[in-house]
Amino acid sequence: MAEVTYLEGIRQALFEEMERDPNVFCLGEDIGAYGGAFKVTDGLLDRFGADRVIDTPISETGFVGAAAGAAHMGMRPVCEMQFIDFVSCAYSILTNYVATARYRAFLPCPMVVRGPSGGYVRGGPFHSQNPEAAFLHTPGLKIVYPATAGDAKGLMKAAIRDDDCVLFFEHKYLYRRIKEELPQGDHVVPIGKARVAREGTDLSIITYAATVWKSLEAAAQLEREDGLSVEVLDLRSLLPLDDEAIVATVRKTNRVLIVHEDTVTGGIAGEITARINDLAFEWLDAPVKRVAAHDVPLPYAPQLEDFVLPQVPDIVRAARWLAAY
Amino acid sequence: MAVTSALASDPAARAGLSRDQLLEIYYWMRLTRSLEERLVNLYRQTKVVGGLFRSLGQEACAVGSAYALRREDVLSPLIRNLGSMLVKGATPVEVVRQYMATGNSPTRGRELNIHFGDLQERNFVGQISHLGDMVPVMAGVTLSFKLRKEPRVGLVYVGDGATSTGAFHEGINFAAVQRCPLVVIAENNGYAYSTPTSRQCAAERLADKAVGYGIPGLRADGNDVLATFEVTKQAVDRARSGGGVTLIELMTYRRKGHAEHDNQSYVPAGEIERWAAENDPLDRYVERLTGEGVSVSELEGIDARVVQEIDRATDLAEGSPPPEPRDGLLGVYADPPSAAALWYREGLRTAVEQHERPASWGTHDG
Ligand SMILES: Cc1ncc(C[n+]2csc(CCOP(=O)(O)OP(=O)(O)O)c2C)c(N)n1
Numbered sequence: 175m176a177e178v179t180y181l182e183g184i185r186q187a188l189f190e191e192m193e194r195d196p197n198v199f200c201l202g203e204d205i206g207a208y209g210g211a212f213k214v215t216d217g218l219l220d221r222f223g224a225d226r227v228i229d230t231p232i233s234e235t236g237f238v239g240a241a242a243g244a245a246h247m248g249m250r251p252v253c254e255m256q257f258i259d260f261v262s263c264a265y266s267i268l269t270n271y272v273a274t275a276r277y278r279a280f281l282p283c284p285m286v287v288r289g290p291s292g293g294y295v296r297g298g299p300f301h302s303q304n305p306e307a308a309f310l311h312t313p314g315l316k317i318v319y320p321a322t323a324g325d326a327k328g329l330m331k332a333a334i335r336d337d338d339c340v341l342f343f344e345h346k347y348l349y350r351r352i353k354e355e356l357p358q359g360d361h362v363v364p365i366g367k368a369r370v371a372r373e374g375t376d377l378s379i380i381t382y383a384a385t386v387w388k389s390l391e392a393a394a395q396l397e398r399e400d401g402l403s404v405e406v407l408d409l410r411s412l413l414p415l416d417d418e419a420i421v422a423t424v425r426k427t428n429r430v431l432i433v434h435e436d437t438v439t440g441g442i443a444g445e446i447t448a449r450i451n452d453l454a455f456e457w458l459d460a461p462v463k464r465v466a467a468h469d470v471p472l473p474y475a476p477q478l479e480d481f482v483l484p485q486v487p488d489i490v491r492a493a494r495w496l497a498a499y
Numbered sequence: 500m501a502v503t504s505a506l507a508s509d510p511a512a513r514a515g516l517s518r519d520q521l522l523e524i525y526y527w528m529r530l531t532r533s534l535e536e537r538l539v540n541l542y543r544q545t546k547v548v549g550g551l552f553r554s555l556g557q558e559a560c561a562v563g564s565a566y567a568l569r570r571e572d573v574l575s576p577l578i579r580n581l582g583s584m585l586v587k588g589a590t591p592v593e594v595v596r597q598y599m600a601t602g603n604s605p606t607r608g609r610e611l612n613i614h615f616g617d618l619q620e621r622n623f624v625g626q627i628s629h630l631g632d633m634v635p636v637m638a639g640v641t642l643s644f645k646l647r648k649e650p651r652v653g654l655v656y657v658g659d660g661a662t663s664t665g666a667f668h669e670g671i672n673f674a675a676v677q678r679c680p681l682v683v684i685a686e687n688n689g690y691a692y693s694t695p696t697s698r699q700c701a702a703e704r705l706a707d708k709a710v711g712y713g714i715p716g717l718r719a720d721g722n723d724v725l726a727t728f729e730v731t732k733q734a735v736d737r738a739r740s741g742g743g744v745t746l747i748e749l750m751t752y753r754r755k756g757h758a759e760h761d762n763q764s765y766v767p768a769g770e771i772e773r774w775a776a777e778n779d780p781l782d783r784y785v786e787r788l789t790g791e792g793v794s795v796s797e798l799e800g801i802d803a804r805v806v807q808e809i810d811r812a813t814d815l816a817e818g819s820p821p822p823e824p825r826d827g828l829l830g831v832y833a834d835p836p837s838a839a840a841l842w843y844r845e846g847l848r849t850a851v852e853q854h855e856r857p858a859s860w861g862t863h864d865g
Pocket residue numbers: 203232234256257260263579628629630657658659660661662664688690691692753757
């Protein structure tokens with residue numbers, strides 16, 4: 175079977191779910207004839223028509239809110255943010271209306287808000303954001319952020335079938351770089367379950383999205399140069415977090431490095447560290463360390479972006495420090 | 500579509516401009532077009548970092564409107580308003596450096612393309628990507644003029660697509676209620692990325708939105724640079740004399756894709772060619788100037804000057820250094836945090852610890 179890119183995995187999931195369930199429909203800017211800025215929705219208009227693949231005005235609050243209303247009525251909308259950076263325009267309706275609807279008013283909001291996120295692509299401060307932590311604090315939302323093509327497809331299917339609102343972050347650096355053969359048939363990856371991307375015994379790297387691949391590269395280097403056996407845990411879901419998998423890897427290696435691309439202060443690593451302290455403190459042989467972006471808006475020039483975002487040598491250095499602790 | 504303009508009807512009037520001013524307008528339009536053409540070359544040589552955005556065919560909107568401002572007035576451009584920034588004093592070398600992300604670019608490599616400004620000297624504000632957001636910002640800029648009783652005016656551009664955002668609506672409504680000296684130009688170039696204006700807004704004329712805000716809404720031929728100048732001048736004069744906000748819809752056409760990578764497959768066959776052949780703002784203006792007795796060689800003299808300036812700008816930009824990586828840590832706040840960062844990457848202490856207080860901290864003096 176042919177290999178499929180991360181982007182194609184998402185496209186297939188949208189296609190298959192729209193085939194399966196007539197209540198699923200897509201809305202977003204330029205997603206129809208143009209097929210989306212990154213071509214994730216390419217071909218959907220031809221297959222499903224303009225009623226189910228809706229080109230919207232530039233109105234993130236408007237169409238996310240409309241998605242919520244449709245979801246109350248039993249539809250399953252999938253909203254595309256042209257870049258995830260623009261989800262900030264829909265922040266209020268997502269956090270205030272959508273996230274609280276079930277709790278307050280017993281109103282279901284089965285919808286997906288998806289879009290390209292992340293850096294390493296010279297996109298500058300408004301086309302590189304990782305706003306997951308801004309939503310982590312909102313009970314009522316779910317957040318997934320896949321790193322592989324299979325997970326991109328399987329998690330998208332799960333997100334569309336989920337009875338709550340799922341924020342689906344797609345890493346644009348991975349869109350066409352990551353490929354794999356996908357399982358045949360109805361490939362659904364459950365939300366809330368992490369994945370061991372590499373087995374190891376000396377220390378654990380807990381990470382997600384693009385930094386999974388940076389961490390795997392670092393792990394290979396650490397094995398080669400230091401003889402270290404590094405486990406890499408790919409979280410896949412950020413809300414809910416897979417506490418079981420986190421605790422399991424801590425118990426196994428006793429040393430934890432958390433790596434993410436988002437800025438360090440208020441990033442997800444802080445939350446994971448606290449959970450490890452609560453659930454597995456006795457198993458630690460060293461303080462939990464983190465490698466993340468510096469606390470600045472993401473700059474544009476390659477030299478600056480490379481410096482601000484976490485890179486493989488940063489991960490290697492931190493891992494060595496941990497292993498030697 | 501029949502484009503009506505309140506003021507373009509009298510070509511002999513020359514919009515009250517002198518011959519030199521008319522030629523200056525030609526210079527700005529030619530500079531805009533030629534500078535973008537140079538950027539295309541640099542883009543093809545992969546010297547541009549990221550995407551490239553053109554205003555081909557829209558130069559008259561940007562130049563004609565910005566020319567209606569005074570030096571002390573403040574302008575907020577968008578991605579297709581390079582011409583307005585040049586009129587306001589942005590230099591070709593700044594633009595090329597921005598696109599090449601050099602260390603001495605106006606944003607020192609932090610921001611891309613024409614996302615830069617200069618509020619100290621030249622009175623233009625750098626945009627952000629989030630569409631519509633500059634409208635409320637300019638409402639605030641012009642509110643400050645009103646509160647301080649300064650006879651200054653603000654001008655903010657939005658595309659047809661950006662008029663759909665909440666920020667546009669909230670900003671213009673606020674400015675209208677406060678009677679801020681603000682001119683809002685909606686540049687209707689037919690498309691927002693791939694979305695035609697008819698799928699953006701059900702109203703036939705964007706200028707009609709003004710009714711809902713209780714302000715005048717005007718529409719003009721955006722490919723006629725003097726019509727653009729005149730309609731903007733009228734709104735600027737109104738704003739300066741305390742008459743509040745005006746919304747202007749300029750009818751134009753985006754002849755290039757959203758950015759260089761966009762192949763415009765969504766555009767009906769022949770549409771672009773028709774605009775290029777029949778309604779190019781530079782061709783139209785040249786025809787007009789020569790019709791009024793300006794010689795072709797005089798215009799060619801200006802073209803040659805433009806090429807020289809762009810050559811020099813390119814040389815300077817190509818000889819510019821890349822940003823110093825650690826500079827990326829500076830300038831988030833006016834002052835450095837009182838304590839050294841609690842967190843640092845292994846092996847890397849932040850610049851806080853290297854210099855007591857870097858000279859450039861918090862400023863944009865590069
Ligand atoms: C709030 C927001 N949503 C989406 C985008 C992505 N985007 C960038 S430009 C663009 C189209 C803009 O169209 P228009 O306002 O008509 O300006 P034009 O490009 O035609 O000059 C879109 C959708 C954005 N920048 N901001």
